[in-house]
Amino acid sequence: MPEALSHLKVLDLSRVLAGPWASQTLADFGADVIKIERPDGGDDTRHWGPPFMSDEEGAATTESAYFMATNRGKRSVCLDITNPENREILHKLAKDCDIVVENFKVGGAKKYGLDYQTLSAINPRLIYCSITGFGQTGPYSHRPGYDFLVQAMGGLMSVTGEKDGVNGAGPQKVGVALTDVMTGLYATVGILTALAEREKSGLGQHIDLALLDVTAATLANQATNYLVGNQVPTRLGNAHPNIVPYQSFATSDGHCIVAVGNDDQFSRFCEVIEHPQLATEIRFSSNQNRVQHREELIPIVEAAMLTQTRDYWLTNFEQAGVPAGPINSIDEVFNNEQILHRQMRVNVPHPLNSELELAGNPIKLSRTPVNYQKPPPLLGEHTQEVLNNP
16 A cells, blocks of 8 residues: 555755654655755754764764654755755756745745745745744744744743742743644644645645744633633643643652543542542532632642552542543653554664664554654765656
């Protein structure tokens, strides 16, 4: 069975995370992704280490773990875009491609004749995706944009971190470059949407994606808490602004998460913590009331949770059908039986280490599943292959 996207060819002019995340997703489902890299070092993330991958004898290589995270399935071609002859090669490649992904600063691609206007004249069916910090238009469009900066400017950090008045209070970035990752996923959605439309019109189009736009969009209920409810959300630590109890609690030997999503679950939760009266008390009998009386309920729950171990609570909550879970470290995640069963830890043999393992793709298609055919490429590994047979 051919892979879902095996009929597509992608010219990847992007680097670092957001653009490469989109092109890796396309590659996972069979698209032929040609990653263009600078001859003098390639993608910036090749040097973002340690850690670096070890070879089969355990010696460190120059292949960074960061680069491995977002470039599997691609072919690496080294071209100097400042060289007119190399730009001609890129024009020929674009003529034969379905998709271009780029993250030049606004106006940067045009400087090298790699902008949408130029390439769409060569190939009118081309889907051209531009990713920038602030978009192609607007008063901030020419500013450089980075995930950390945009997490702050886009409001994400204002709702992340401990609430004022407790130890460690203050805004925090998310522990992963989530704005970049989400932008990469929105880019994938935009590309596939434009491809679906091309089936009707026969024409490509320009996709304009901004990290700031994506951050604002993915504030989700926090955005509508303000837009609909005129409430400016604040930091609540691990608590939820609209659901109670829905947070982490200290136990006698650690922490666990409780995610009570409805009133029936709350009733069962109260039975487990041996405070059944809370479920019928008017202040706590509905989620709306629990949100309003959060400061009265949570200390009672905190005191109860401290009386037993984490595993005691997790076992009893599971038996009662109360959503709860541990706060796993990354090593615990990738050794978890469910993660392993779902093939979220996969072997992708690399020329320098046949035992290379990477995080898998979470999209499970029934007829055309992911096929990890190519590892993250060595710098320029496929230059001659692609140029001799574009």
